[in-house]
Amino acid sequence: MLLGFGVSRLFELPPARRHGLLLRFGAALTLGFVALRASGIYGDPNPWQLQPGGLTATVIDFLNVTKYPPSLLFLMMTLGPAAIVCALADRIPRLVEDVLVTFGRAPFAFYVAHLYLIHLLSVLLGVTQGFGLDQTMTMNRFYPQGFGVGPLAVFAVWVLVVTALYPLCRWVAGVKARRRDWWLSYV
Numbered sequence: 001m002l003l004g005f006g007v008s009r010l011f012e013l014p015p016a017r018r019h020g021l022l023l024r025f026g027a028a029l030t031l032g033f034v035a036l037r038a039s040g041i042y043g044d045p046n047p048w049q050l051q052p053g054g055l056t057a058t059v060i061d062f063l064n065v066t067k068y069p070p071s072l073l074f075l076m077m078t079l080g081p082a083a084i085v086c087a088l089a090d091r092i093p094r095l096v097e098d099v100l101v102t103f104g105r106a107p108f109a110f111y112v113a114h115l116y117l118i119h120l121l122s123v124l125l126g127v128t129q130g131f132g133l134d135q136t137m138t139m140n141r142f143y144p145q146g147f148g149v150g151p152l153a154v155f156a157v158w159v160l161v162v163t164a165l166y167p168l169c170r171w172v173a174g175v176k177a178r179r180r181d182w183w184l185s186y187v
Contacts, residue, residue, distance in 0.1 A: 010022070025080075026084035026086075032080070036073060043072040105173035106170075114165060
């Protein structure tokens with residue numbers, strides 16, 4: 001959060017200067033992450049190692065850094081690419097930008113609604129796969145043998161959830177634009 005406050009002046013610079021600095025900072029942080037993680041000297045309490053499962057397993061282990069509390073390496077591997085994305089954000093087509101801005105104007109509404117929608121879809125999936133409703137309506141983890149779908153179906157559900165919640169986020173963003181009630185800043 002302090003970093004966000006600290007770099008806020010960067011976003012007041014002319015676009016060409018801002019983009020250049022963001023690209024350099026992003027590249028430096030990302031390359032610094034790779035070098036520091038590869039050295040194993042410092043940055044995360046969870047050391048990486050070559051995995052017997054092959055290259056993919058090793059890459060996953062290399063990227064498996066501590067998120068809570070955020071380690072230096074976690075911050076470097078997330079803030080570096082984020083800075084690069086910020087530098088390139090002006091190149092995003094207007095239609096895509098408008099959709100992303102709509103979600104960004106109603107983050108809490110999206111967050112709360114997506115939890116309920118995903119839980120509902122999970123219950124429906126469990127019932128269609130032959131599990132009892134009482135098995136799916138639990139606060140504990142419900143992952144019995146045979147429950148679930150493959151990665152392509154997970155991606156399709158992700159697209160479905162995001163698409164289904166867009167109208168809600170658009171409505172919330174519209175309400176927030178028309179009204180100035182103090183509590184709307186939290187939605």
